[in-house]
Amino acid sequence: MPGMASPEREPDRWAWAEVDLDAVAHNVDEMRRRVAPSEVWVVVKANGYGHGAVPVARSALAAGATGLCVALVREGETLRQAGIDGPIMVLSEQPHDTLDRVLESRLTPTVYTPATVDAISSRATDECGVHLHIDTGMQRVGAHPDDAVAIARRIDAAPGVRLDGVMTHLAVADEPEHDANRIQLDRFDETLEALVAARGAPPHVHAANSAAALAIPRARRSFVRMGIATYGISPGPGVDQFVAGLRPAMRLVARVSHVKRVEAGSHVSYGWRHRFDRPTTVATLPLGYADGVPRRLGTLPDRPGADVLVGGRRCPIVGVVTMDQLMVDVGDLGAEVGDEAVLLGRQGDHEIRAEDWAERLGTIGYEVVCGISARVPRHHLGG
Numbered sequence: 127m128p129g130m131a132s133p134e135r136e137p138d139r140w141a142w143a144e145v146d147l148d149a150v151a152h153n154v155d156e157m158r159r160r161v162a163p164s165e166v167w168v169v170v171k172a173n174g175y176g177h178g179a180v181p182v183a184r185s186a187l188a189a190g191a192t193g194l195c196v197a198l199v200r201e202g203e204t205l206r207q208a209g210i211d212g213p214i215m216v217l218s219e220q221p222h223d224t225l226d227r228v229l230e231s232r233l234t235p236t237v238y239t240p241a242t243v244d245a246i247s248s249r250a251t252d253e254c255g256v257h258l259h260i261d262t263g264m265q266r267v268g269a270h271p272d273d274a275v276a277i278a279r280r281i282d283a284a285p286g287v288r289l290d291g292v293m294t295h296l297a298v299a300d301e302p303e304h305d306a307n308r309i310q311l312d313r314f315d316e317t318l319e320a321l322v323a324a325r326g327a328p329p330h331v332h333a334a335n336s337a338a339a340l341a342i343p344r345a346r347r348s349f350v351r352m353g354i355a356t357y358g359i360s361p362g363p364g365v366d367q368f369v370a371g372l373r374p375a376m377r378l379v380a381r382v383s384h385v386k387r388v389e390a391g392s393h394v395s396y397g398w399r400h401r402f403d404r405p406t407t408v409a410t411l412p413l414g415y416a417d418g419v420p421r422r423l424g425t426l427p428d429r430p431g432a433d434v435l436v437g438g439r440r441c442p443i444v445g446v447v448t449m450d451q452l453m454v455d456v457g458d459l460g461a462e463v464g465d466e467a468v469l470l471g472r473q474g475d476h477e478i479r480a481e482d483w484a485e486r487l488g489t490i491g492y493e494v495v496c497g498i499s500a501r502v503p504r505h506h507l508g509g
Contacts, residue, residue, distance in 0.1 A: 140381035140464075141413045143502050144471070145177045147509025149358055149373035151189035156371055157352050158190050161339050164346040167193035167215070167332075169353035171201055176418075176495040177357055177375055180208040181506045186356065187212060188509075195351055199224045202233040215257060218267050225249050234290065238269040243280050243287060250286025257291035257330070260317050262310040264297040271317040275324045282325055291330035292318060296345060299337035300362030311344055337361035340368035359480050359491040366481075374479060376495055377471030378502070381464050382436070383451070384410040394453050395445025399425050402444075402455075409436065409461045411469075414450040418498035419469065420487055421447045432486055436467045438474030470494075 158166050168191045169175075174182035183194050183205055193213035196202045202214045215234040222245040228235055229249055237243050238259045246254055258278060261268025269277050274292075281289045294314045298306040314333055321328070331347040339350035340361070353361075358374035360366050388394070390404050411434070415421040423432045424443030433440040434454045444455045454467065470478055480491035487494075 139412065139503060140383055141411070141417065141502060142379055143176075143498055143504050144377040144379060145181070145504055145506045146373070146375050146377070147181055147185040147506055149375040149508075150177070150182055150185045150356060151509065153356055153358055153372045153375070154186045154189040154191050154352065157339060157350070157355060161334075161346050161350050164334075164339075165192045165349035166339075166352050167191060167195055167213070167349050168356050169195040169217075169351055170205070170356075171195065171197035171217070172496050173201075173500075175354065175357050175492065176498045178504050178506060179204060180210070181509060182356065182375075183208075183210050185509045191352070192349065195353075196233075199227050199231075199233065203227065203231050206231045206233075218259070229254060236293070237281070238267060238277070240277060240280050243277065243284050247284035247287050253286055253288050255288045255290030256281060257293050257332075258289060258328075260292060260294045260314060262294045262313040262317070263306060264295050264310075266295070268294065271313055274317045275320050278321055278325055289325075289328050291332065291348070292321065292328045293332045296333065296335065296338050296342075299335055299342060299345070299365075301364040302337070302341040303364075307338070307342055307345070311342075335361070337365050341365045354492050357495060359495065362490060363485075374471065374477075376480070376498070378413075378469040378498060379471070380411040380413045380467050380469065382409045382461055382467055383412045383463060385456075385461055385463060386410075393445075395448060397446055400445040407456050407458065407461065408444065409441075409454045409456045409465075409467070411452050411454060411467050412450065413469065413502075414448045414452055416449045416499060417502050418494075419447050419452060420483075420497075423447050423483065423487065424452070426486060432483065433478060434467050434469055435471075435473035435476050435478060436461055436465060438476065440476055 168186040170179040170183045173179045195215045219242045235256050236259050237256045259268040281287050298304040332349050334345035334350040336353045336355035338345035358372045360369045386408050394400050413419050432443045437459050441454045441456045444453050480494040483494045484491045
């Protein structure tokens with residue numbers, strides 16, 4: 127990853143997250159190459175999965191993405207206020223009292239109920255393109271396939287509303303061989319056939335998230351919705367083999383804030399859950415669970431210890447991670463106050479990935495990077 131952010135840029139914190147915008151651009155370009163002729167729309171919800179929505183969006187569009195996706199109206203407004211043009215789709219229906227803001231910011235609504243179609247129509251002064259979400263099996267949001275034609279016709283009849291796209295979302299795309307993917311895509315294609323027969327083909331059709339875009343060619347339609355892969359993180363173990371060539375974009379870094387020699391038989395942190403079996407050196411880092419480093423990261427007894435990179439070596443987190451700090455056993459490394467420590471990312475010959483935390487914690491890489499809190503400064507590099 128190019129460069130290292132200087133702590134002098136954030137004098138009140140010896141902790142920060144570096145975001146490599148060149149890695150974002152590389153990942154978007156790599157996905158475009160793999161899914162062509164499908165286009166790529168990049169998902170920047172949740173502040174760009176913790177990476178910074180505005181700089182990520184700019185880098186993605188510059189790399190050839192043709193649209194963006196968000197979860198909330200205010201996320202789309204933030205992009206528009208930053209001067210970002212082009213399509214921005216809101217991925218689910220929003221409260222009707224926000225629809226004036228949707229229209230004012232030229233966001234593309236997702237719809238799946240007649241009530242929302244009517245609410246948009248009642249507010250629209252210019253024609254608004256919408257995307258109809260079909261629930262083919264995720265059972266989170268979306269119209270039942272049997273209702274799709276009726277809702278599409280309602281859109282066609284509603285003043286100020288235009289059907290620009292039809293979409294679905296796959297529930298098990300991170301397990302490409304799972305039969306659910308075939309079942310959902312079969313339902314989707316049957317629904318599309320009925321829609322085309324009833325009122326003609328929509329301009330856009332999309333079904334693929336990152337996992338499906340990488341591993342299920344049948345799911346690639348007009349465009350793919352590139353989410354976690356934008357940030358160089360695997361959607362799940364079932365598609366790990368497909369993320370080779372993608373580059374992690376985030377590096378979570380701290381500086382050693384305190385160094386202490388401890389005795390064999392002594393303990394560390396709340397609950398004394400870690401006991402030292404030898405004399406060693408403990409380095410304290412000014413990052414904790416309020417910053418998004420899970421409290422249990424270093425204390426799960428049935429899984430390998432979580433490491434931090436210090437001096438180009440893997441050093442284990444010891445004891446419970448506290449709200450603002452965590453402790454690392456650096457052995458006889460000779461660490462000093464001010465030394466760089468890497469929690470996520472590369473240092474020397476070693477790398478710690480979000481997937482490593484996820485495996486240890488029994489979760490997914492999405493939760494790891496989205497959990498890095500807003501009080502951790504983001505330093506955007508490259509781009």
